Each structure stands twice: as structure tokens, then as C-alpha cells.
Amino acid sequence: xxxxxxxxxxQLRSPEIGxxxxxxxxxxxxxxxxxxxxxxxxxxxxxxxxxTLWRAIRENQFPxxxxxxxxxxxxxxxxxxxxxxxxxxxxxxxxxxxxxxxAAATGDSRWTDR
Numbered sequence: 001x002x003x004x005x006x007x008x009x010x011q012l013r014s015p016e017i018g019x020x021x022x023x024x025x026x027x028x029x030x031x032x033x034x035x036x037x038x039x040x041x042x043x044x045x046x047x048x049x050x051x052t053l054w055r056a057i058r059e060n061q062f063p064x065x066x067x068x069x070x071x072x073x074x075x076x077x078x079x080x081x082x083x084x085x086x087x088x089x090x091x092x093x094x095x096x097x098x099x100x101x102x103a104a105a106t107g108d109s110r111w112t113d114r
Contacts, residue, residue, distance in 0.1 A: 042073035
């Protein structure tokens, strides 16, 4: 029985839990893992307002992507930010974290000079 409890706890912590969605194409249901969320949903996940997250994205203080006119937040960025805060045990300032994340991802040091 203890193994089942550990397994259930691990599943609750998995970021993919609750991010599965079902879509229909040609009458057939398909499942997928959601990779991005609109600003309002991501803001709710982080416990901030829509405008706070929108300003952070607009000012390059948090990762976002624009697909035509729609702004989305990569859920991987949310997970990595929260993991950084938990692992470091310290306050993580999102503008600095985003600059470092961007520099590491692109190899471009201009982002860390801020």
C-alpha cells in the first residue's frame, strides 16, 4: 500500500496532470498534452492578474509567444520558473530569470546585461 500512496503523490506533482485536452478531428477524439495557455489562464496559475502577466511579457520580463494576434504563455516556462524558486529556496525575480533563461537557450549574452 505505501507504494500506491507514493505513486499518487508523484502524479499530483506532475505538471502534465490537468493539462491533457481532448479534441475532435473528423469525428475521432484525440488526446494531447497542452503546451501553452492564454495569458488569463497562466496568470491564474501563477496567482497574478492578467495585466501583471501581460506587462511582464510585453516588457520581456517573462516568456510569451504570439500566434497571429493571440498571446500564449509556454507552460514549460511556468514550470521551470516555479522549479527554480523551489530548488533555490530563494526569491526569484522573473525579469532576471527570464533574461538568464533566454541567454542559456540562445547562447546570446545580450540578455544578461540588463
